[in-house]
Amino acid sequence: MQPSKHNILTQVAGSESWLLVNLLAGQADLLDADTAARFQRGELLDPEAFAAKGYLVEPAEEARRYAAAKEKFAEGQKDDEVQLFFVPSYACNFGCSYCFQDEYAPQKTHDPDAVIDAFFSYVDDTFAGRRKYVTLFGGEPLLDTPKNRHVVEKLIEGTKARGLDLAIITNGYSLESYVPLLQTGRIREVQVTLDGPRAMHDQRRSLKGGGPTFDRVVEGINAALEGGLTVNLRAVLDKENLGGFGELAHFAIAQGWTENRRFKTQVGRNYELHHCQTNNTRLYTRLSLWEDMYELIQADPEILRFYRPAYSVSRFLFDEGQLPEPLFDSCPATKTEWAFDATGSIYPCTANVGKDAEEIGTFFPTRTLKADEVSDWSGRDVTSISSCSSCSNQLACGGGCGAVSRSWKGTIRASDCRPVKELLGMGCALYGQREL
Ligand code: SF4
Ligand code: SF4
The missing domain is CATH 3.20.20.70 (Aldolase class I)
Structure with missing residues (x-):
């Protein structure tokens, strides 16, 4: 057993308590300072309880759950x-x-x-x-x-x-x-x-x-x-x-x-x-x-x-009493968002509509589509960006915005990080008036 790759442990803003979240396991718990420190040091008093919730895992088993969750996300995206x-x-x-x-x-x-x-x-x-x-x-x-x-x-x-x-x-x-x-x-x-x-x-x-x-x-x-x-x-x-x-x-x-x-x-x-x-x-x-x-x-x-x-997933967590599904991709461009303008051009999303050299096709007067670019956009998710695939925040963040990545790092397939831990710490303090 070892700590899950998807544990997010963060201190609740203005408090001694800590929030432990794992989106793959669908679990969230408030820990006291001592338990949080023990968790970080790997010295838990009751490891079985943490294993039962998916905070401690067999890596191969977690990899299987990750692949299944990714497939479910992709299927859901097709129906979105x-x-x-x-x-x-x-x-x-x-x-x-x-x-x-x-x-x-x-x-x-x-x-x-x-x-x-x-x-x-x-x-x-x-x-x-x-x-x-x-x-x-x-x-x-x-x-x-x-x-x-x-x-x-x-x-x-x-x-x-x-x-x-x-x-x-x-x-x-x-x-x-x-x-x-x-x-x-x-x-x-x-x-x-x-x-x-x-x-x-x-x-x-x-x-x-x-x-x-x-x-x-x-x-x-x-x-x-x-x-x-x-x-x-x-x-x-x-x-x-x-x-x-x-x-x-x-x-x-x-x-x-x-x-x-x-x-x-x-x-x-x-x-x-x-x-x-x-x-x-x-x-x-x-x-x-x-x-x-x-x-x-x-x-x-x-x-x-x-x-x-929203403070990452914290508003959802406390409003709904559960975590949202794991977010493998936060950029809807060419998946659930497209943009069209009066010149007859097609763009991946609103962030780039009308911008020179960002069009990925035309719908008027003739129809064209740049298949390579569409597949670059549509294949963007946390598994296709190297720094995201090893990031413990990935299933709360989703890899950020492809247009920002391209603008600042020259490629769609680069990370655009959300400060997930800090946001969760503040959101838990704002909304977490009751036990999880
Ligand atoms: S590129 Fe950025 S602005 Fe455009 S859809 Fe993706 S996340 Fe939104
Ligand atoms: S964009 Fe940054 S914070 Fe988000 S999953 Fe990728 S590496 Fe992690």
């Missing part, structure tokens, strides 16, 4: 719903201070009707038999122009005719005027971004050339919720605006949004993906954002009514 992003244009009326599309070259354009018809026909042929939905993305897809309205109408018609949901990612500026049209569709959700309270949001997400946007976005969110649409409110955070996140939470609570079952939230970390931002000292690392968020929540726990961070 596919998210198909469609970008009708990269034009936008906002000049956000951190926009990563601001360096994209103007595109070659085609007749929008022909491109949308070709998109749906490609979806019909290529993703037949798969569960799927379409997400409208930009640029800003809800610009208040007849041309944009026509595109949204066509996407609503096309998705409805196929029984597919349509999700919309918008800056929210013209959302209110679009609500009646969206009500005619199968709209899964409308994702809108608010980066903080009014002054902070307006400073980061102004109109191109200047001008506030906060009030219009709030009106749009209210109109969408009143119209029965689901709103997913996103905040993009860095060191400049994290301090306003609590105020944003209280604003949302006061608006009554958090009591609406059609309201949800998410956070995006402002990060450097494709090019240097003008002010990159404001960027958080994967760890420092969640450390500062942890402090913020400690000081103002009401924030949890607005947003409950």
Whole structure:
């Protein structure tokens, strides 16, 4: 018997207790400091109890369980719903201070009707038999122009005719005027971004050339919720605006949004993906954002009514009373995510849609697919990245993001590490109010 390769032992933040997690065994336990120290030294008083839970294993037997879990994950991935992003244009009326599309070259354009018809026909042929939905993305897809309205109408018609949901990612500026049209569709959700309270949001997400946007976005969110649409409110955070996140939470609570079952939230970390931002000292690392968020929540726990961070698998563990299934792959590109744009190009995911030399095929005017690149993306998982295959955090992390790996390390098949132990330590302190 020896310690499992998948044990993750971490100290609970601000506590003497330790959390021991093993995703392959599906086990999690809180240990006192003495037991944790003994476990680390291999001097357990009751090794049989730890063996029964899969923390101590026969390596060959664990290898068999690992292979079986990997096969189950791969089978499940084949049945997962596919998210198909469609970008009708990269034009936008906002000049956000951190926009990563601001360096994209103007595109070659085609007749929008022909491109949308070709998109749906490609979806019909290529993703037949798969569960799927379409997400409208930009640029800003809800610009208040007849041309944009026509595109949204066509996407609503096309998705409805196929029984597919349509999700919309918008800056929210013209959302209110679009609500009646969206009500005619199968709209899964409308994702809108608010980066903080009014002054902070307006400073980061102004109109191109200047001008506030906060009030219009709030009106749009209210109109969408009143119209029965689901709103997913996103905040993009860095060191400049994290301090306003609590105020944003209280604003949302006061608006009554958090009591609406059609309201949800998410956070995006402002990060450097494709090019240097003008002010990159404001960027958080994967760890420092969640450390500062942890402090913020400690000081103002009401924030949890607005947003409950995952802290790796800890929120799931304490909400569900069990661990999630092992995560062999956290990058959905070309597996459960594809992106298409108005130039007729196909990309692996939203992180690279529209970026020069990142396309992996075309759907208009002709159909092509770079099979080698698709297989490079689709084969990416923790078993195909050498540093991941020996990492004890692998089944909580999943190997991170392929686009970030390529951007920073020149290859998709490189690690993009999550600070799993530190996140679990903070998440256990936040959510672990009860025994496991
Ligand atoms: S490359 Fe990154 S952004 Fe794109 S799907 Fe994978 S994890 Fe997501
Ligand atoms: S990306 Fe890093 S933390 Fe994640 S599994 Fe790979 S080596 Fe481990």
